Amino acid sequence: MSVPKFGCRFFIRNLSDQTRFNPLGVQMLSKSLYQQVFPGAESQTEPSQEAINKSVSHLSEHGLWTNGSGTTVTQENIDINLPPLFGENILSHFTKLAEDQVSPYRPLIASLVCEGSLSSPPTQWNYKPGWTCYSNDGSITLVPFPDEKALIFDVEVCVPEGHAPKLAIAMSPNNVYSWVSPRLFSERDFAEKSKVNFDELIPLEGGESWSERIVVGHNVSYDRARIKEQYLFNGPKTKFLDTLSLHTCVSGQTSTQKVLWRSALKRKRQEMESKAFVQSHNEDEFFDAVAKLSRLSKEKWMEVSSPNSLADMYQLYCGGEKIDKSLSEIFIKGNSSDIRDNFQDLMGYCYQDVKCTYEILKVLYPLFLHHCPHPVTLAGMLEMSTMYLPVNESWNTFMQSASNQFVVWTNEESASDHKRKAQGVIIPKVQVSGTVTRRAVEPTWLTASNAKINKIGSEQKAFVQAPPGYCIVGADVDSQEVWIASLLGDNHFTGLQGGTAFGWMSLQGNKSEGTDIHSKTAQTIGITRDHAKVFNYSRIYGSGKQFASTLLKQFNPLLSDEEIDAKSNSLYESTKGIRRMLLSKKAQAIASSAGITIHSDGSINISDWVKEYKSFPPKSRVGTYWYGGTESHMFNKLESIAKSPQPRTPVLNCLISTALQKENVKEKFMTSRINWVVQSSAVDYLHLLLVAVKWLMAHYNITGGRLCISIHDE
Template sequence: MLNLVRKPSGSARHLQTSARAAALIQKQKQHYDHVQPRAVIGGADVKKGRERQSERDVVRKTVKHVKRNELGVQLLSRELHSQIFRDLSFPAPSKAFVRIAQDHLEMHGLDPKQGSVLPDISFTLPPLLGSNIDEHFHRIGSQSAQPWLNIAKDFASNELPPKPDHWDIQSGWTKYHFLADGSSYSEHVEFPQHEGSAEEVLTFDVETMPTYHPYAIMACAASKNAWYSWISPWLLGESVEQQHLIPLGDTLSPRVVVGHNVCYDRARILEEYSLHGTQSRFLDTMALHVAVKGISSHQRPAWMKHRKSKETQKVRRAEAVEAVMELMRDAEFKHDQEDDENKREEIRRLRADLEESLPQLEAADTDAVEADLSSKRWEDLTSANSLADVAKLHCNIDMDKEIRNDFMKLTPEEITDNIHDYLNYCAQDVFVTHAVFSKVLSAFLDRCPSPVSFAGILAMGSSFLTVNESWESYLADADRVYKELDGKVKRRLVELAEQAKGKMGDESWKDDPWLSQLDWTPKVAAKSRGVMPAEQLDSTAACPSTVPDSSSRRKKSPPKAPKTKVFWPKWYWDLAKPKKDMPPGTLDVTVRNRIAPILLRLSWQGWPLFYSREHGWTFRVPGDAEFPTRFSQLDFYDPTDDALQNMRLKGGFVFYKLPHKDGEKANVGSPLGKTFMKYAQDGTLTSPGDEAKDALDMNAQCSYWISARDRILNQMVVWQRGPLDLQFNPPESSGEPRKWGIILPQVITMGTVTRRAIERTWLTASNAKKNRVGSELKAMVRAPKGYAIVGADVDSEELWISSCMGDAQFGLHGATALGWMTLEGTKAAGTDLHSKTASILGISRDQAKVFNYSRIYGAGMRHAVLLLLQSNAGMLPDQAQRLAENLYASTKGKNTHRTDLFGRKFWFGGTESFVFNKLEEIALSDQPRTPALGCGITAALSKELLPAKFGSDYMTSRINWVVQSSGVDYLHLLIVAMDHLARQYGIKARYLISVHDELRYLVAEEDRYRAALALQIANLWTRSLFAFKLGMDDLPQGVAFFSAVDIDKVLRKEVDMPCVTPSHPDPIPPGESLGIAGILDKTNSGSLWKDGRPMIADSPPSKASDQHNEGYEPPSCLIHRAESAAWLRAQATSEFPEIKHLAQQTSGQVIDTKIRGTYSASEGKKRGRPAKHASMEVGDWEAMQEVLKSGSLR
């Protein structure tokens, strides 16, 4: 049930006239333009350093008749509200609920009277296709999902025909027909087709030889009608051209292609390299598996241990069977050799006993498999993501993947010699993929029942990127600059190595704390290291001018002088080890060598660095030195560290680890990593000269290129050339790019258990930074002539979703401190979440974001302590612990750690207590589902599959799932809304790519403003759906629209980012950035029609949309509303006795007054009384202020 109450008929929504709307919008636009300048392509009025803040940061003027709720949060204009929420409303929160919210805000220093004043935006929206926003999304989701959803369902329910027994070896496609009488035949076809039309669904797999080129050498496909094979002309020697793409035929007819990691196969399909796109959609069995039975990163170690244990047990059972078989063979042999009949009888009895035990041992293996299939342990109901692992889990199919390695190491001729075997291997992958698909599709549709979820992954599976010749320049320039910077540091390291080698003769290295760590054992330097024998070096000396007389007596030759040997210290000898493509004697020394910190004579706070095999990089301090530190003294037990242990025991030195971001148990592998750059800048990490800073700076500048270089260089770009027409318009002038190509990103549409998409290059790319080589990667994606890249970033997406879940307990936006700070807090007033955290910890606002988001995702106090210690090398653990405890007491609050109060453990007294209680309520429910689209959690994190004693285990992963999976819902809703609006109003927009909270489309130039308006409407609808499903019948104006929609010619985070880097010194001209008022101005007061005619006011859904309403069930939207005011008051108070009193009032029972433990660093577990030296009370602000005043955080 919807739990809705119909409004009185007198409150029917008012339909404004288009003339009044235009006048009002123009007035709002003038006010909006005054406070938020817009960037213009090629113009000079780009707002420098623009930070995406809502207009609430700058608009404070009083506007009459602005609609607000009881907490000062400005809501949608009456016109917009009446179109989205229609004539229905939820029961209003009681006065008690409102009063508790007001007290809660006041307790945390938030004043509802300080709410922002925003333009009261009004315009006519496209009509909803349903009685409410939820039904609307169900309908448009079904429209976007069909007909591909029905095609996929039908295919999953059908079996494939038998695999061919023989393969025809010919280039291109071959179709294998199977007739009803069991006979078969094959024929050559241009593409997979049935009865003259392209197949509408295929399971598809390709094989490649990556050491030669990235294109397919063979492929197999299967439909419900036939099998197909494809062989590259290059493999058969018919063509020297490597670039052979696989045709699938008709681009206009809907088609489903199923594969495992299908993005890899898609990149080898001819038709996908098209600017205009196709009607093919791709379903990935790996992504579907991850969504239903995937495993979180926190669970992987436990799962690996469990799998290893099972494999060990299986091996032992096999060994036991083999041992019995061996005994039986031995008994049989002895029986034949024995003459004594009594002994023969005894051997026969023994053999009979062994035979009787054998079936039991063999049955044990079968029983183990059956037990796995019926197991209720989460470890047995999940797997890794390879096809072999997934097939074993879902279908109990064992696969042999050894043959795959042949494609990596054999030659084309060797592959061709056994091509039948390799086609069988490829066909088996197709067969198994279809078997997996038949299982995981239905499981996914059960777990994610909304058609929006299915439609969302269809769109995301068709991403593409357009590039021109600047891509090739980018690759060359980034590599050149990297090699120049790297070469400069290498040359300096070589100089330092030569200088150090020179100390071998006088043995001064013995007194050097750095050089004495090296191995100075003399080693003979020979020809392999560039040292030539003396006689070869003298071969160019002048010949004698006189020739001896042939008749003179031959004199005895003098004895040969002994050969002069050249000795090097072993460490130098190792550096000169022969390397391929390097002249003999070349020193191979880089900042990534372990010797580099020693040559650079690095010191930590003035003390020399030493490398330990056991502890990684350490620093040495004299035992009598005054050195207050948070680090623990080290002992050395590894034999290779005996020298360090001797210094500790006999030399009176103390050793400490260098700090690691993951805590004291982790070892630092290199003090020249980018995380140590800040320590070099503040003087913590030093060297005698500037070499260390240069090396660290080079490492920082090149860190991105070093890590991403191979992935970027291996991007598969298909260029428009010759007969390969990608539908780019030819250049009309000499100044236009002459070369255009397409990259198909290898996006796994659901790559994590939260259903987030993953991709190793584009989805992990950093934004362009002036000191990062190659970081301009994304800006190399360019819009072709006649097109623009239109997109937006969702403002504080997951933070708003989380806060909205907390507000849902009241049924009122901004009712919780986190909710109000998210909606109304400002950086200028210091009332937004990041500013509050920054003030508590004494750190920058940007640094505070890391603490806030990690906490919202479920990270505990220990993580906050590590972040504090990492940010300040001089901070002591006790200080970090106290600050983290105060941060968590202020934000997350304290925990009751008992279930006899309101039936559960819960957080209280913090700004985020309401949020975390709601997140944990969802995460710990029997069937956790996201509020917006009702998507269920993966089986591995389901409560029913975790042992009872681990009921709250993996809580971080489960809370993270609630937040991030809701963020994925948000993205899918946006995509589906955009798809609907583009189709409905003829907007030429194609999905380009999305990076978590960023969404980008390639749009025809003439449609760019209509696409921008469609994005704003899509965001308004999406936010409204979240509010609706959480039991709130209105939406805050501050989050209704994107703060800006970007219209650009390149792909970048902000339109005014120049994208200047060491490898790209030339700034890119700015694009255009428009807020909602600017977009309304550009679209004739909000018209989505191409001719700009006015939008028609709300109308009932058409009959055509009824076919897309199948399976829709009205939701129960008030399930997130608190059951009582006492429960809300208990979460809001900071006093435990009050909680006890409220619980007693509610239950009528006497309750123990003791609070059982406080929040601890061990992820919220109960702990005992704190040690005396850390007796500071949680929430002791005066003590925290003393720490801040000491300057230790600065």
């Protein structure tokens, strides 16, 4: 390894132990771990002296490289022996692991997607408790459960009467199944509204000889929470595929887009339904006007995306008439008597939802594989579909604060002392890809404290307790968005970890010396370090000066508007930098004649462009970039990905939703598009972690281990 001109005394330590440093003093994996994780990589080309000098010069400009070196703190090396990689490198290792994990389920999904059509519904639904099978040959049989490897599944609940299931439909390529709750055949109150007895749940499998199965549904975690076998600790091998989550990956919308989409739809309907409008035009003029209105009220992204409801998704992917959801009001506001009185219609309604889910799946699943081609993504999503929260008697002390959660008490016998233990399970209502960034969403469990009555915060997680003989292992990825963003910026600049000021502060910054990211921000604008954290994360997520000004006013109401403006400008110039615009040759000549400073690369400061933009002809702008800040290189990299025709995550190659692709939004929604690069990369990291942990548990024969929950970076 070549030593930079500036001198790095810490290299001497490499000669006598396992510790490794890069030319900037950033501690790397130990020699032993490096050789195991990256076999054969020792022969790779070392960074050039030019790249090293470029990084050192940049760090010096920001006061992070003094007296010939940057500050470095040596951490103790981790010395463990890892199982051998599957494949020649880390990339092929994860590809093979993920393929092995999804291989039992791929053909099951394909059996649904490739089937021409599913079974037709019966002319009359059987009003009997439990499962009824309607075969293609016309036979009707009572069965204990659907004996199928792949199913489309939907459950209906009578909301005013609690969480217990009332009706369900399951479909396979060969059969249709209906399930009717025994509750409908008895006036007895089976349980309190907030409780569900184990015997009231839907049996979907039989025996204890579990085999791989796939269950597809829309927001399928809701349906999964009503399946009996899912509450068994050593339960089945069934995985769940959620069409809602597939949709958010492919054509999901941001929260802002959903509001705009609904608003445009409302305006369109109001004008189309105006009696005065219809009466004042003949039929041809009316439909011409409707077509024109459709073009005016919807931007291109609205035509290629939709919100998450089954009805909206069905129209997007399948076209045709909008699904009639009016009968859902009986489940939302009615009671068991209403369900009995409308049984045939309600079973038909449930069948309609299953059929629509199937038709959506046929179109959506191939699109998902195009958007998320790496097997790790599918493996991670399937693993997350079976999250499981064990609780015991201590949960009862907390029940009043968790009104929208229900526990199923399994009361399994302890193998150690043969005493009855009050063991319960919560199936979290997780959408494994619930936002356009592909982050998981759960309406109740949060990563922070929360005082709202229907929310559960960090302080309540202690009530989730492992069964006897097991323990809960947790991990929180510290500053995940920061290190992902800094890694991208470092790679973009010189390819050296810590090569940018932002990257160096993330890896080497020291709180006690005031060289970490939050301390630097606090010093720049004269605020506390805790307040600086809020500024830093909001900026990385794409917030601008206006948001910074609002925060400053909130943190210090005594500041004048002029002081707030000055501090906001100072913060953004020192971190994000100054925006520059690259000009065409013709535009450069115009700028020069106007006395505007032109930089060596043919760019001008954006502030000069704003003053003189009327002087420039069309297509004068060649591009824009950030310059001079600690985070400029990072934001330039994020923007280069976000502005590309088809942005994909750097690691698993996942494609951004069509609702945010450049051809559909042009220059709009940049905050969401930049945020997607970091957040979606964090999802890649989570999926890689889940695949690795599952492999390690199998390798070391750790039986019975399972994922409890994962929300955001925890």
